[in-house]
Amino acid sequence: MSEQPLTRVKAKSTGRVRFMVLGLVFINIIINYMDRTNLSVAATQMAGELQFTPLQMGLIFSAFGWIYAALQIPGGFIIDRFGARVVYGVGLFLWSLITALHAVASSFGALIGLRLGVGAFEAPVMPSNNRVISSWFPEEERASAIGIYSSAQFVGLACMTPVLFHVQDLYGWRGLFLITGVAGMVWALVWYCLYREPLEHKGVSQAELDHIRDGGAILESRQEAAKRKFVWSDLALMFRSRKLAGIYFGQFTISATFWFFLTWFPTYLVQYRHMDFIKSGYIASVPYLAAFVGVLLAGFVSDRLIKRGVSASFARKAPVILGMALTLFILGANYTNDPTLIIVFMSVAFFGNGLATITWVFVTALAPRHLIGLAGGVFNFTGALSSIVVSIAIGALISGDNFAPALAFIAVLAGLGICSYLFVVGRISLDPPEHPTQDEERAAR
Template sequence: MKTMLDKRPGVPGALAAKASKARFLIAVMLFLTVVINYMDRANLSIAVPAIADEMDLSSAQQGLLLSAFGWTYAALQIPGGWFVDRVPPRVLYPACLLLWSLATVFMGIIGGFVALIALRLLVGVFEAPAYPINNRVATAWFPERERASVIGFYTSGQFIGLALLTPVLSWLQSVLSWHWVFIFTGGVGVLWAFVWYFVYREPRDSRANSAEIAHIREGGGLVDLTASRRERTRVTWSDIATVLGRRKLWGVYLGQFCLTSTLWFFLTWFPTYLVKYRDMDYIKSGFLASLPFIAAVIGVLFSGVFSDFLLRRGVSLGIARKGPIVAGLLLSTTLIGANFTDSTTLVIVFLSVAFFGNGLASITWSLVSALAPERLIGMTGGMFNFIGNLSGIATPIVIGFLVTDASFAPAFVYMTVVTLLGIASYVMLVGRVERVRESRPVPETG
């Protein structure tokens, strides 16, 4: 029997039935995966003061160890994006999760400076496809007007996980040893890999009903990404020209490098800064280190919801997406205030405001979803993450060379300058937010 809604002119039949909410389970799964992903990135920053004491490491050696993840993570973003365009998330994500989690577990079992660097390089290898997969899943499962909110929600996982787990991992290290930080975090990832494989499905293969699929598709969600994959298996020069030859894409690439520089400070040097330069013990530093992450959670959740609210009120896609990003970057420059006070309380306030700004700006993947050519979403996301995460190499190493035993001030100056360059990139290079066309039409395959 048809309802009154069925009889209204212009209402598609697929939308006449009440849409299911299967996509919200997908959002929760992405959130939990990001929590684990960032827990396995940040665990070393918690352990490195104890490792440095045990192995008598210099600041430069600590910077090298902290940067090891970034070398392979950045280098493999484009190959990772290539895999994302060809291997379904149900298969690729759990495989990556299992492998990077096992490498993390072995960091707690195998000692030695060289071994830690080698295993950290492996963690970077297998985490490389993670955020392109997240973007691929969000693009398939969510309409445009919900996408910034869901990206903000799952991105908040990186901060919520760090805010809640930094004190826990610091306590675990103080009670047992730094080895257990890696064994615990890696073990959680191994378990989640199996959960993802058995639960995740593409929209048309899931419990989403036809009304929900129609809602996603008609709102700009690409529900048929898997079915529409091209048969060819190699990257062409035309693909590379498209991904590397567009000014607006370079705007988000360079902007992401500048944005993630602040993030990588918090993921690498921040606990050491509190322990060594602020003379805190591991328990107190673990608690205080969690406060900026809580501020970032508030920032990123507000950013996604506010951005989608602006879009629904008729504000242009460019302003709705770029506005929170630029405002967040401006707030991130407040971390320079830490150079002008001896008060630990004020330092935490400055850094919390800065990391709130970093969270506010962290919906940058919504721009990748909106700008990337439909057929090259994974490859564009890979390039975006590659250039952005070069900061994962640069930030730990540059800070390691800039700081002295007596002063951390040059590190904050460096990050402030980089953040200002990020603002210029989003304002001057990105331009109108619209999907990039490919360099040439792709012939249809039979």
């Protein structure tokens, strides 16, 4: 019997509840990034109506990241303590409510405050996603699962960006925020009703539990997690590892490209490349689709290499390094005025960013098992810092009609990320390091 039929039989015999959970996470992320990118769609009209300068818009773009980054580490611990069902559900509802309140904002200060609110309640999102996948998927399926849920941010941007442009064209930027906010509040209730941890899900079979447990998934009841207390030594552990530090910095550089596309890219097309507003909505979706293909390709190819016996170090790192190398193509847009070539260069760069986005797999591989949420919080904290730095830096670097220094800045960061993965992270293993429990540590002392 061929390998492919065997794989299908195995998937059927072990159950498919984990794939339903992956589907819920996929939709969560589409909602999440819809509520992040709506500001970039609204930016040109909003700035004109409220008379904001490029630097002021850069500050508004970055305000999300100030609190989002600051709360990543606490958010990671909260996920470990209370679980994704409650934390994700409450956060999703509240950030969507605040998104809807953007519709009544009329000043720079009000928009800064609202973006801070969205950032605060979105803070646990990525640690939650990583925790859910670490709980529901065995190691051999994990990069594919990460690739699928990470692709949601790109397919969401690709599909939703033209829709958001049309919504704004019909209802204005205030109507855009109101409609996207209400959609998120409705979905938050759906998530809370449907999601459960593996040991608490009534639909999961014993065969599927055994499959994910034997494959290295983290199965833990809420009662067990509730006993965990925060200790500063856990946080210190997150920074003592050179490899963890390497992936933290690498995530900052990878996220820099992503945040350019999430914030300034529509403005770049409309204001600096003088493209039609509605047409820009469709044009902007092309690089997003390229990134979608990139992240799916990276996840499935990486898992395929693992199953074929290729070293984990190569299988996991190769898509990341290749992806960041392709990101350097963003510089090509500085040397042409042809709209088609501009989109080609941008699409290659964002395809590369998609390839590199499977980096969450390193959190599971390098962090102690009982601190996956905390490690995810630190990891996403460094990525979130780029939302602050990139948004403000681009606002400061652009001058008149010259956007070239901003794109050069993104390329330099990508080059530094390549160096981090090559020379700081080095070789990796699939086995997370063992770490003594708190009781064992106290006994040892």
